Amino acid sequence: MDVISVLLVALVLALSVLWMVCSFLMRYYWVPSALRAVMEKQGIRGSPNPPNPIFDVFDGKPDMKEISHDILPHVLPWAAQNMKFYGNVHLNWWLREPRIVISEPKMIWDLFMKKHKDFVKSHFIKLLSDDIFHKGLFLANGEAWARQRQIVAPRYYIDEVKAMVRAVNNATSQVMAKWEAFVKDSGDVERELDVQVEFMCLNVDVVARTTLGLEDNDFQNILKYNITLLKLQNDQETWSWLPFARLIPFGINVERWKVRKQLNDLVRKQVRERRKKMTEGNNIDFIGKLLDNPDVREDVIVAELKTLYATGFISLAPLLSFTMLMLALYPSWQEKARQEVDQVLDGEVVSPKDVTKLITIEMILQETLRLYPTMPLIPRVCIKDSMLGDVFIPKGLGVSVNVVALHHDRDLWGDDVNEFNPSRFKNGTATAAKHPMAFMPFAYGVRTCIGRAFSEVQCKVIIAIILQRFEVKLSPNYRHHPVITGPLIPKNGMPVILKPRQNF
């Protein structure tokens, strides 16, 4: 090579390195700092030093001293601090993403309803949950999202969901028989059980039954791979924002890729086996209907099925677990709900018609979701200069809805905000607080949760069957420590004491 060629190669290399350094600085320092300056000019401030990790799973914080529902300072200490010093609307950093944190109904309305086109799922949320939700509806944006939503959402309309009640009954009855045998084995009249893991298995099983029509399925492995992926993602969270960090074939990455492939292969196998069983008139389950549609590709079906498995156990297991805690803590509500169950079901299984009559369970579930919202933070990023209420939001700024703060806002819910009072929902969710948008566990607008009706029906059926068969008491081993790991979960599991009912 002559000298000129060497110089040219060196120049290209130098320019490439310079370009990479500038892109890095631009993305992770200059742009975030500029966004912060725009917000500070409007008087919106927040914790000064990025990064400020949101999840406290790593910090070894002690359990809460007592069982209190005033959880904001415990689960989101940075938000509680910021709210104290800077007000309800404040700035915060998620890894290197500057974001405005809001819990004002008016701004949330603008975000989800009026200006939803200006806000999409953010780069960081994709980075952190791509292994689980890859290509599925949950993370999609733009046209891909609209196409997928059109395919998936109708499968979860209320009439379709009611047709799933039998599958939920069957799956739950199997678990109840297992619990009864578990108590009986001890030779005692009651026994402690950590129900959180039980609910995870049950929810994955229900998804397999309702989407694939599978009675005997590999849900243990599906759950194992998902939990491993979640754990690896959490382990990686603090450095995953570094460029190429998730592409280096080393350590956690290699493990992640392996488990991700195992999960993909297993779900793909289920879809293919379902395809083999396709016969006319037999394609009424979710995947059957998708397979029947020639416009839907197999990788889309696999992605959606993975999403449904993950959303099922990630969101429903914590809700059911916290509901068990409420039933154990408030025996009078437990008894009231049981009387209703006995009256409505009269010792039979739950029918689709019965579901609407289980009003007390519905109120208990709503109040549990208010106090312990499964999705405590709902993130977006602004893709076009916009306004939320009176606040100017520049393109590139992250927005996070703090659902915990909204659900625990004394001005909206009154002085008993931190008390468990299901009666506040007796006339429905819209009038439970001073603002109709004060209760939003499933988000709002075009990206509202497609699984809402399914969740409500499924949880009602499961809790009704539990109350029909068991009395639930608080375990002395329960240690209160709600924690955000993405969803809000009980960190130490949910051990409760189950006592089978004699007269059932």
Ligand code: HEM
């Ligand atoms: C307690 C139960 C549940 C809660 C509290 C919940 C909450 C939410 C929330 C807040 C969102 C909006 C997230 C965002 O915009 O960033 C969402 C979206 C979603 N949920 Fe759920 N969810 C629950 C159960 C389920 C179940 C059982 C399924 C499966 C059928 C499901 C499927 C989805 C999907 C696919 C999306 C994405 C929708 C879209 O972006 O268009 N969810 N959920």
